[in-house]
Amino acid sequence: MKLASLDQHRGYAQDHYSEVKQDHETEPMEESEASGYQVIREPLWNKGLSFTPEQRVAKNLTGLLPHAMESLETQCARAMKMIQSRQTNIDKYLYLSTVKGQNVDLFYRLLMDNIRELMPLVYTPTIGDVCLQYSTLYTRPEALYISIKQRKSIRTMLRNWPGPEPEICVVTDGSRILGLGDLGVNGVGISIGKLALYTAAAGIHPAKTLPIVLDTGTNNESNLRDPFYLGLRQKRVPVDVQQDFMDEFMAAVKDVYPNMVVQFEDFDSEKAFNYLDRYRHNYRAFNDDIQGTGAVVLAGYINAVNLSGVPLAEQRLVFMGAGSAGVGVAKQLVEYYTRRGLSEKEARDKFYLVDTKGLVTMDRGDRLAEHKKYFARTDNAGHQFRTLEEVIEYVKPSALVGLAATFGIFTESIIRGLKASVDAGGLGRRPILFPLSNPLTKAECTFEQAVQWTDGSVVFASGSPFSSFTLKIGGEAGDITYHPNQGNNVYVFPGLGLGAILAKATRITDEMVYTSAAALAGSLNAEEVHMGLIYPKIDRVREASITVAREVMKAARRDGVSELPESLWVEWEEWGDVALTNYIKRRVYNPTSFEEAKGRL
Numbered sequence: 001m002k003l004a005s006l007d008q009h010r011g012y013a014q015d016h017y018s019e020v021k022q023d024h025e026t027e028p029m030e031e032s033e034a035s036g037y038q039v040i041r042e043p044l045w046n047k048g049l050s051f052t053p054e055q056r057v058a059k060n061l062t063g064l065l066p067h068a069m070e071s072l073e074t075q076c077a078r079a080m081k082m083i084q085s086r087q088t089n090i091d092k093y094l095y096l097s098t099v100k101g102q103n104v105d106l107f108y109r110l111l112m113d114n115i116r117e118l119m120p121l122v123y124t125p126t127i128g129d130v131c132l133q134y135s136t137l138y139t140r141p142e143a144l145y146i147s148i149k150q151r152k153s154i155r156t157m158l159r160n161w162p163g164p165e166p167e168i169c170v171v172t173d174g175s176r177i178l179g180l181g182d183l184g185v186n187g188v189g190i191s192i193g194k195l196a197l198y199t200a201a202a203g204i205h206p207a208k209t210l211p212i213v214l215d216t217g218t219n220n221e222s223n224l225r226d227p228f229y230l231g232l233r234q235k236r237v238p239v240d241v242q243q244d245f246m247d248e249f250m251a252a253v254k255d256v257y258p259n260m261v262v263q264f265e266d267f268d269s270e271k272a273f274n275y276l277d278r279y280r281h282n283y284r285a286f287n288d289d290i291q292g293t294g295a296v297v298l299a300g301y302i303n304a305v306n307l308s309g310v311p312l313a314e315q316r317l318v319f320m321g322a323g324s325a326g327v328g329v330a331k332q333l334v335e336y337y338t339r340r341g342l343s344e345k346e347a348r349d350k351f352y353l354v355d356t357k358g359l360v361t362m363d364r365g366d367r368l369a370e371h372k373k374y375f376a377r378t379d380n381a382g383h384q385f386r387t388l389e390e391v392i393e394y395v396k397p398s399a400l401v402g403l404a405a406t407f408g409i410f411t412e413s414i415i416r417g418l419k420a421s422v423d424a425g426g427l428g429r430r431p432i433l434f435p436l437s438n439p440l441t442k443a444e445c446t447f448e449q450a451v452q453w454t455d456g457s458v459v460f461a462s463g464s465p466f467s468s469f470t471l472k473i474g475g476e477a478g479d480i481t482y483h484p485n486q487g488n489n490v491y492v493f494p495g496l497g498l499g500a501i502l503a504k505a506t507r508i509t510d511e512m513v514y515t516s517a518a519a520l521a522g523s524l525n526a527e528e529v530h531m532g533l534i535y536p537k538i539d540r541v542r543e544a545s546i547t548v549a550r551e552v553m554k555a556a557r558r559d560g561v562s563e564l565p566e567s568l569w570v571e572w573e574e575w576g577d578v579a580l581t582n583y584i585k586r587r588v589y590n591p592t593s594f595e596e597a598k599g600r601l
């Protein structure tokens with residue numbers, strides 16, 4: 001088909017969406033009724049080569065599968081071999097996506113058992129490349145795609161989602177995907193990736209997760225020119241129009257899936273703050289970039305301060321980037337300081353936020369976005385600090401946080417300036433350096449640079465994963481290997497969501513978010529402490545998520561938003577954390593083939 005006619009065809013499809021009404025009287029088929037290829041072709045039912053001989057007979061699968069019966073472990077080993085044979089990360093992603101589309105248990109066993117190697121494929125950094133090319137890579141739908149042209153049919157579309165009632169959705173409008181800007185409907189990859197981690201890192205059942213993209217157009221010219229672009233081919237609608245659409249969407253969610261937790265993801269900063277304020281009091285909703293990131297960075301900061309040798313009271317923090325993540329993180333840290341006895345003003349004064357125009361001050365002369373005003377400095381005596389170098393020189397910070405989505409912005413002179421200001425405070429002090437922007441192409445500096453330019457003294461966390469770095473010293477001193485941390489909200493949102501779901505929380509309160517940070521900070525094991533880490537190793541993310549979920553549940557109870565029966569809380573208060581942890585563990589998804597569970601394979 002020529003591209004022009006392909007375009008015409010697209011337009012035709014879009015215009016026929018308005019006011020679609022469908023009836024949902026036909027019940028979907030139950031797994032127990034399915035037979036033959038129906039079973040194999042449904043990824044949630046397919047057990048691949050793990051079907052036992054008895055199951056193969058009972059489900060009319062004989063002859064439809066090779067003779068071999070294999071454990072999930074063997075099937076994972078085969079899949080890993082295939083992944084490792086692929087040359088590019090996108091190809092590896094596509095292979096994994098095929099596995100997910102055929103055998104959900106296999107996909108999640110694979111991801112859970114190889115999280116260090118595979119998380120960077122289903123999540124940042126590779127998911128960034130996938131989103132950039134989503135419309136070209138597209139082979140099958142994996143989400144709900146709700147365009148503003150379909151606003152009258154939102155309830156119908158939500159009901160069209162197959163399977164049981166979802167417990168959690170991740171919704172984006174694609175307007176700020178990672179640090180890659182407005183990707184329009186292509187940003188759906190981030191909703192899909194985050195939900196894969198809800199399952200792998202917290203055990204929420206994959207059938208109960210719902211990725212959503214709200215398509216309100218895009219201002220990304222290359223998307224609009226791309227003949228394969230899958231979204232609405234129009235500029236983004238004005239903010240007030242999207243606001244109405246969002247109100248309709250949230251109301252529809254409440255009608256159709258009243259118990260579902262809603263995670264707002266990667267909305268541009270103005271919408272991110274607005275929607276959080278607007279919906280958090282009446283919906284089970286939170287914003288991952290503001291609150292999830294706030295909590296994860298607070299957790300890392302608590303542990304980093306201990307390693308840094310600079311007392312909490314003496315810390316001064318410079319943030320490069322004053323968007324949803326920068327302001328969200330700074331506010332979470334302010335809460336930490338106030339809980340530690342500082343007044344709100346004393347706490348706020350520790351933070352210096354920098355954006356494209358320099359240090360954010362009240363008298364800078366530009367119209368400050370609403371979310372920046374809280375941190376706008378007034379102590380600059382009329383002087384404006386336009387560059388990060390000037391700010392470092394002025395503030396002499398102990399910590400530098402990057403949430404500016406700009407690669408390499410932490411230059412050698414910036415990092416050496418940070419180190420010098422920390423060194424001036426006394427021997428053995430260590431600078432805290434968090435280049436948190438995603439994906440790797442947006443990281444403010446690399447781990448190797450951070451180590452080299454601080455002579456190894458840095459306490460480091462980055463948004464996307466870096467490898468360990470070995471400094472070749474030679475001679476008797478030997479080589480030194482440094483281990484980075486990944487400061488990514490993946491350590492928080494799965495446990496926060498799981499805790500909210502299991503507590504049946506009617507809202508996600510500040511106390512629940514704060515508690516998730518405290519729980520994560522306290523979840524390091526002895527080996528991680530010994531290695532000087534500030535987050536658990538990524539291989540232990542699921543264990544950490546269970547701890548976070550447990551503490552979030554308790555926080556929901558403290559705040560009076562848990563709808564769980566009182567008798568359960570009484571029982572847990574009597575039996576303690578072990579009983580609550582066991583309750584959580586019994587409820588999480590953990591794919592094992594039937595025969596493995598029975599110990600026959």
Ligand SMILES: NC(=O)C1=CN([C@@H]2O[C@H](COP(=O)(O)OP(=O)(O)OC[C@H]3O[C@@H](n4cnc5c(N)ncnc54)[C@H](O)[C@@H]3O)[C@@H](O)[C@H]2O)C=CC1
Pocket residue numbers: 176177178179180268269288289293296320321322323324325326354355356357402403404405406409436437438439442462463464487488489490
């Ligand atoms: N590690 C993690 O878990 C998370 C990382 N992020 C990352 O943080 C970054 C920012 O996200 P948001 O705050 O939501 O974006 P945003 O677009 O709301 O904010 C970006 C901020 O950076 C500033 N900025 C941009 N270029 C700059 C430059 N050259 N110099 C100084 N300031 C500059 C902008 O003025 C703005 O204040 C993204 O790369 C995102 O991937 C976001 C959430 C979680």
Ligand SMILES: CC(=O)C(=O)O
Pocket residue numbers: 124177178179266288289437438463488489
């Ligand atoms: C990790 C994440 O949420 C972001 O980069 O936007």
Ligand SMILES: [Mg+2]
Pocket residue numbers: 178265266288289
């Ligand atoms: Mg995000």
